[in-house]
Amino acid sequence: MTMSLESTGGNHELAQEGSAGHLARVIAPVMALDAAARARVLALLAPFVVLALWYWATLRNWIAPQLLPSPSVVWDTFTQMLRSGQITANLAWSLRRVLFGFGIGAFFGLVLGWAMGLSKVLERLLYPSVVAIAQVPALGFIPLAMMFLGIGESLKLVIVAKAVFVPVLIHSMRGVGMVPAGYWELASVNEHRWLATLLRVVIPASLYQVVTGLRLALSQAWLALVTVELLASSEGIGYVMIQGRQLNQIDVVLVTAVIIGVAGFLLDAALERLERLLPGCDRTSRQPARRVRLKSNALGLGLIAPALFCVLWFWASRERWFDSRFVPSPAQFLETFNAQLFGGELLTDIGWSLQRMLAGLLIGGSVGIIFGVLLGRVHWLGSALLPSFNAFRQVTLIAWIPLLTLWLGQGEEAKQTFIALAAFVPVGLAAFEGTRAVSAANKELSAVFCVTGSAQLRWLVLPSALPHVFSGLELSLVYAWLATIGAEYFFKVSPGVGNAMIDGREHFRMDLVLSAVVVVGVLGFVLNRAVLLLRSRLLNWANQ
Amino acid sequence: MNSQKAATTTRGATSCRASVQYLVVTLVLVAFGCVFACRRGSEPKEDPLNRDAAGQVHVSAVQGTAKAVIRIGYPGVGIGGRPYIGGNIAAAVHGKRALESEFERDGIAIDWSLNKGAGPAVNELIAGRQLDLAYLGDLAAIIGRSIGLDTKIVAAGGRGGNLYLVVRHNSSFHSLNDLRGKRVVVFKGTALQLQAVRILEQRGYAESDFKTITMDQATGIAAILGGDVDALWAQFPILEYVEKGDVRVVASSREPAPDKTPSATAFGVLLATGEFERQHADWVQRVVSVFVKESDWGSEDKHRDELYNLWSRAGYPKVVFEKDGHDLSRRLSPLLDAQFIGEVKTGADAALKFGLIRKAIDVPGWFESKYIEHALKDLKLEQRWFGSRE
Numbered sequence: 001m002t003m004s005l006e007s008t009g010g011n012h013e014l015a016q017e018g019s020a021g022h023l024a025r026v027i028a029p030v031m032a033l034d035a036a037a038r039a040r041v042l043a044l045l046a047p048f049v050v051l052a053l054w055y056w057a058t059l060r061n062w063i064a065p066q067l068l069p070s071p072s073v074v075w076d077t078f079t080q081m082l083r084s085g086q087i088t089a090n091l092a093w094s095l096r097r098v099l100f101g102f103g104i105g106a107f108f109g110l111v112l113g114w115a116m117g118l119s120k121v122l123e124r125l126l127y128p129s130v131v132a133i134a135q136v137p138a139l140g141f142i143p144l145a146m147m148f149l150g151i152g153e154s155l156k157l158v159i160v161a162k163a164v165f166v167p168v169l170i171h172s173m174r175g176v177g178m179v180p181a182g183y184w185e186l187a188s189v190n191e192h193r194w195l196a197t198l199l200r201v202v203i204p205a206s207l208y209q210v211v212t213g214l215r216l217a218l219s220q221a222w223l224a225l226v227t228v229e230l231l232a233s234s235e236g237i238g239y240v241m242i243q244g245r246q247l248n249q250i251d252v253v254l255v256t257a258v259i260i261g262v263a264g265f266l267l268d269a270a271l272e273r274l275e276r277l278l279p280g281c282d283r284t285s286r287q288p289a290r291r292v293r294l295k296s297n298a299l300g301l302g303l304i305a306p307a308l309f310c311v312l313w314f315w316a317s318r319e320r321w322f323d324s325r326f327v328p329s330p331a332q333f334l335e336t337f338n339a340q341l342f343g344g345e346l347l348t349d350i351g352w353s354l355q356r357m358l359a360g361l362l363i364g365g366s367v368g369i370i371f372g373v374l375l376g377r378v379h380w381l382g383s384a385l386l387p388s389f390n391a392f393r394q395v396t397l398i399a400w401i402p403l404l405t406l407w408l409g410q411g412e413e414a415k416q417t418f419i420a421l422a423a424f425v426p427v428g429l430a431a432f433e434g435t436r437a438v439s440a441a442n443k444e445l446s447a448v449f450c451v452t453g454s455a456q457l458r459w460l461v462l463p464s465a466l467p468h469v470f471s472g473l474e475l476s477l478v479y480a481w482l483a484t485i486g487a488e489y490f491f492k493v494s495p496g497v498g499n500a501m502i503d504g505r506e507h508f509r510m511d512l513v514l515s516a517v518v519v520v521g522v523l524g525f526v527l528n529r530a531v532l533l534l535r536s537r538l539l540n541w542a543n544q
Numbered sequence: 545m546n547s548q549k550a551a552t553t554t555r556g557a558t559s560c561r562a563s564v565q566y567l568v569v570t571l572v573l574v575a576f577g578c579v580f581a582c583r584r585g586s587e588p589k590e591d592p593l594n595r596d597a598a599g600q601v602h603v604s605a606v607q608g609t610a611k612a613v614i615r616i617g618y619p620g621v622g623i624g625g626r627p628y629i630g631g632n633i634a635a636a637v638h639g640k641r642a643l644e645s646e647f648e649r650d651g652i653a654i655d656w657s658l659n660k661g662a663g664p665a666v667n668e669l670i671a672g673r674q675l676d677l678a679y680l681g682d683l684a685a686i687i688g689r690s691i692g693l694d695t696k697i698v699a700a701g702g703r704g705g706n707l708y709l710v711v712r713h714n715s716s717f718h719s720l721n722d723l724r725g726k727r728v729v730v731f732k733g734t735a736l737q738l739q740a741v742r743i744l745e746q747r748g749y750a751e752s753d754f755k756t757i758t759m760d761q762a763t764g765i766a767a768i769l770g771g772d773v774d775a776l777w778a779q780f781p782i783l784e785y786v787e788k789g790d791v792r793v794v795a796s797s798r799e800p801a802p803d804k805t806p807s808a809t810a811f812g813v814l815l816a817t818g819e820f821e822r823q824h825a826d827w828v829q830r831v832v833s834v835f836v837k838e839s840d841w842g843s844e845d846k847h848r849d850e851l852y853n854l855w856s857r858a859g860y861p862k863v864v865f866e867k868d869g870h871d872l873s874r875r876l877s878p879l880l881d882a883q884f885i886g887e888v889k890t891g892a893d894a895a896l897k898f899g900l901i902r903k904a905i906d907v908p909g910w911f912e913s914k915y916i917e918h919a920l921k922d923l924k925l926e927q928r929w930f931g932s933r934e
Binding site for chain 2: 248249405
């Protein structure tokens with residue numbers, strides 16, 4: 001979750017850049033206008049075709065109405081739900097929760113992020129812990145939080161705040177790190193006090209990164225909220241969806257899926273507007289976010305915080321501050337963890353989850369690369385499909401679950417498809433960006449040397465797309481891992497780490513839940529490292 | 545990434561070639577790994593059924609397409625995902641592997657699909673044409689009918705199911721009135737919800753008087769024990785915790801409504817999909833006969849202990865069945881008699897009234913009673929159960 005949807009932001013520019021690249025080859029401005037208009041027409045074509053196909057399919061009874069009701073039925077349901085106030089009331093609940101949770105998470109994220117950015121000691125002390133926490137997706141966090149907080153508003157606020165906290169913290173920390181050295185000098189020359197430095201230098205200079213972090217955080221907060229509403233709530237848009245699913249009302253599910261998507265899109269668009277209003281931000285210099293590299297000496301300090309936590313935990317359980325059913329003692333936890341890992345089912349669970357995830361990642365990733373390159377290379381296809389793809393991206397992952405169970409059942413196929421869907425989007429987007437990112441100079445060069453077709457793809461497009469693809473892969477790994485846990489929650493019971501969590505909760509075994517959470521975090525971390533390693537091996541030439 | 549603009553040198557090209565090769569090799573390796581993993585994974589197909597502590601594999605998974613298979617869905621799993629079920633006739637048939645032995649000689653496999661997602665999940669499977677037969681509780685079956693799933697009721701799956709509304713033993717809630725506006729768990733879209741709203745209506749309440757949260761029963765029990773919610777609607781499994789004194793019953797279907805009418809109870813049905821019923825009427829007949837035979841066995845009071853043992857393999861202590869108070873020959877009656885048809889009608893009307901379905905269903909046309917009648921005659925069990933005849 002540390003990693004960002006940087007690409008989200010770059011989207012609009014990309015679309016423009018893409019068509020600009022296209023336009024560059026068209027000389028006359030009149031023709032250029034035509035091309036833009038053509039692009040717009042093409043963009044409308046895709047949704048129109050989908051709608052027409054949908055309508056036609058239901059009209060001819062190709063698909064059972066229990067699987068896919070006709071567009072008119074869905075529209076009727078929508079207007080009816082709108083009139084009855086069901087949509088507005090529940091959406092208001094959800095938005096209120098998101099905004100409150102967002103406020104709390106963003107506040108703490110900002111304060112701690114700036115503090116960690118300003119103080120190297122603090123950074124070294126806390127950053128490894130933050131990274132560790134970040135590895136546990138919100139979904140994995142829910143059973144644990146539920147055991148502590150029960151099912152109420154506080155659960156939702158904490159889950160949302162956690163989803164917001166991490167990206168905001170990391171971006172604001174990075175923002176401070178990016179303040180040019182000259183600014184600091186200027187501040188010291190002007191003999192600014194501590195507060196003045198903060199207000200006049202640190203905050204303004206890191207603002208751009210902060211807003212990027214906020215925007216990313218908001219989309220994750222929305223996802224996390226819908227998830228928690230699906231699992232435990234009595235109102236909110238996620239609740240309407242799960243109610244529709246329980247009563248097998250697929251039209252209600254479709255309506256809520258679209259509403260969740262549109263709401264997510266509007267929230268994102270609002271922050272994007274804010275981003276544009278920011279003064280003095282050089283939007284063109286946006287760089288793909290680099291992670292702060294952990295140095296080995298930093299790790300020593302970084303161990304202090306977890307160590308302190310362990311001491312506190314040990315102390316608390318010894319002094320019986322908490323009911324041992326809620327907070328197992330470290331010894332108890334270690335024993336369970338050990339027994340589960342080496343004697344119990346946890347290892348089997350890990351194997352199943354990893355296998356599921358890799359299969360999904362492989363399918364989604366390869367389809368994503370092909371899709372992205374195709375969209376990037378074939379311009380008319382790009383302008384026809386890109387806007388629809390962007391709309392598709394906005395439909396929260398979770399919204400696909402009821403639809404997938406209807407279409408593919410509850411077994412492994414459905415799970416892997418769900419994971420593949422999660423992995424597909426970031427890789428597809430990144431491959432598209434990468435393909436379009438071939439520099440004009442290189443293009444000219446290849447034209448001069450008559451490098452075309454597959455040779456061009458291999459020597460020009462692929463090398464310049466690879467860094468982007470890897471950014472996308474890194475992100476899709478996070479999504480795929482999240483989706484794996486989600487699939488194990490929402491589809492048929494089968495072995496897996498996510499299932500181990502649910503089992504633990506059902507049996508009221510906090511130590512089991514905790515073991516599974518740790519495994520989820522560690523595996524997420526290891527997978528991420530693996531991709532980073534692969535990337536640095538593969539792309540060492542690009543970094544020179 | 546920024547420097548790449550300038551990097552069109554031969555050096556860049558060679559190392560690029562190296563990296564492309566690297567990528568290809570990695571992808572091939574990953575592909576191999578996945579193929580290997582999937583092959584290994586495909587062996588225990590319906591995995592939860594293989595990893596149970598009890599160790600026995602009790603469900604035949606389908607291997608290949610050459611072998612004929614009957615796919616039967618059930619709305620629930622045992623505690624902690626155990627591949628056993630309890631509390632009704634389907635559980636007895638499943639636990640005794642009665643269908644498996646009936647069809648074994650013809651090489652026909654039985655594929656039981658036990659769904660944690662309960663009735664709604666089974667309906668999804670029926671809609672996706674992934675089941676031939678299904679055992680379902682009342683509401684899920686009614687919903688399936690109302691959304692246009694093509695099914696026939698071929699046997700009653702039991703009746704008189706009880707439901708309990710429980711709170712934590714030390715809570716301050718003592719009546720339905722105390723629970724107004726509180727968080728109450730009910731598993732929506734299942735028989736539990738329909739029975740809960742009917743019980744509430746009999747006592748002058750509506751579902752909307754409470755903050756209802758949907759959870760499957762196992763999660764709901766964890767939630768009430770953990771204090772996450774205020775009250776829970778649950779079937780017999782909760783009696784384990786009532787016995788232990790962890791929770792207390794506030795309302796149940798076992799006491800009559802204030803106006804002395806009996807409280808609403810739940811029923812179950814055995815459904816065959818229309819397609820399966822048309823193509824394999826002989827198989828449907830054999831399945832129904834097996835159900836009738838097992839109902840006959842289970843209705844016998846001398847088998848009560850054995851039956852409860854069978855049911856408790858799903859993870860419930862036997863005491864829950866004893867405390868649930870079963871008149872077995874009434875509860876397990878497979879008859880599609882007038883009383884049962886009446887119950888289905890009442891249930892369907894209630895579902896429509898409470899907005900759980902949006903279209904009224906045709907109840908009489910839903911029954912296909914020729915199988916049960918034939919089975920009763922065949923097994924000479926016409927007088928076995930006291931059914932009200934039309």
